[in-house]
Amino acid sequence: LCGDRQCDPATAQRLRTDLGLDKPVWQQYLTYMGNVFTGDIGTAFNGQKVTELRGSAFPVTIRLTIVAIVLEIVIGITLGVVTGLRRGRPVDTGVRILTLVVISVPTFVTGLLVQLL
Known part of the structure; x- marks a missing residue:
């Protein structure tokens, strides 16, 4: 997500929080499946x-x-x-x-x- 460079720690933490990667795996899975069943597949890398x-x-x-x-x-x-x-x-x-x-x-x-x- 940061390209060829490594993200600075603040940006990496913000991305983890925005993407829900700071939550347990089972909670990430349930959130993902809930979004899929409601038609929200997510956001592409370009923000669309x-x-x-x-x-x-x-x-x-x-x-x-x-x-x-x-x-x-x-x-x-x-x-x-x-x-x-x-x-x-x-x-x-x-x-x-x-x-x-x-x-x-x-x-x-x-x-x-x-x-x-």
């Missing part, structure tokens, strides 16, 4: 409420989800029809191998590859 940050990111997340689902439907149905019409041929085998590779590769690798393209 986490619920506000999540709220501002929500519309973008919904847009990305809708685009991804539409792409999945279009590509999936197209490839399904093509492989259904050409069963047992090289196109069918190629689509099966491509599908196996896409399913097998972890999402973080796929995301990194998409960013690099």
Whole structure:
């Protein structure tokens, strides 16, 4: 919280008190769970409420989800029809191998590859 430098003792004590770290662990846990169940997740390092940050990111997340689902439907149905019409041929085998590779590769690798393209 103080960056690369070590906090001076007064600042460290103030942070401990503000964050509730001066209380016993069981009391910290109960306070945390009470806040979570009431919708108060806390404050980010920049001082903004986490619920506000999540709220501002929500519309973008919904847009990305809708685009991804539409792409999945279009590509999936197209490839399904093509492989259904050409069963047992090289196109069918190629689509099966491509599908196996896409399913097998972890999402973080796929995301990194998409960013690099």
